[in-house]
């Protein structure tokens with residue numbers, strides 16, 4: 001461009017902005033990162049390739065977060081920040097089995113304790129443990145009272161105010177309070193009796209003396225064993241994909 005053209009260009013920019021029109025798209029080749037977000041669409045970005053700006057789409061379901069940010073290729077789950085404020089998404093969802101978009105975290109069709117993580121259209125089933133339910137709004141496991149439409153945990157189906165054994169534990173058990181399970185521990189020197197569903201003086205059929213099993217292990221086994229829905233699940237909690245957030249159970253008393 002000659003100096004005259006440059007002047008005209010800047011004059012245009014000035015006038016366009018002065019009239020409250022759209023801001024000018026930033027040129028990635030003029031930036032240090034060589035990547036900039038698109039000014040109109042949050043799921044697109046410009047990258048400087050061989051000295052020229054090129055437009056790219058984020059993987060389906062993700063939006064641009066910034067170079068080296070997000071879960072892959074500088075793109076992130078749209079709900080993790082206000083990436084799309086004042087912008088639109090250019091691409092419609094591409095659906096796959098259990099996935100509303102190719103990438104994302106989605107609720108389970110039939111269970112309140114499970115959810116799906118989708119990565120390039122491949123769904124992996126995830127499980128909430130420790131009496132937690134999947135909260136679709138928070139995209140994570142949460143306390144039942146925070147989860148709309150899934151208020152009661154299946155652990156408490158038999159008796160919304162009863163006690164439920166926790167796996168093979170001798171001193172911990174679930175106490176259902178109006179359908180919400182809460183992890184409890186028997187007072188010192190007592191053990192949980194699976195028959196009377198109360199803390200009793202040992203020995204019982206299964207417990208001679210109060211024992212301590214690693215709490216996490218206990219929780220996981222207990223969760224699977226007590227929940228009729230959770231049969232045949234692997235003994236370990238599935239790994240979350242990068243960026244997925246799982247709320248930890250509250251500290252136990």
Ligand SMILES: *[C@@H]1O[C@H](CO)[C@@H](O)[C@H](O)[C@H]1NC(C)=O
Nearest residue numbers: 059072073102119120121122
């Ligand atoms: C996503 O899956 C498609 C086929 O299902 C494959 O062609 C593509 O390479 C995959 N992309 C990534 C980033 O893994």
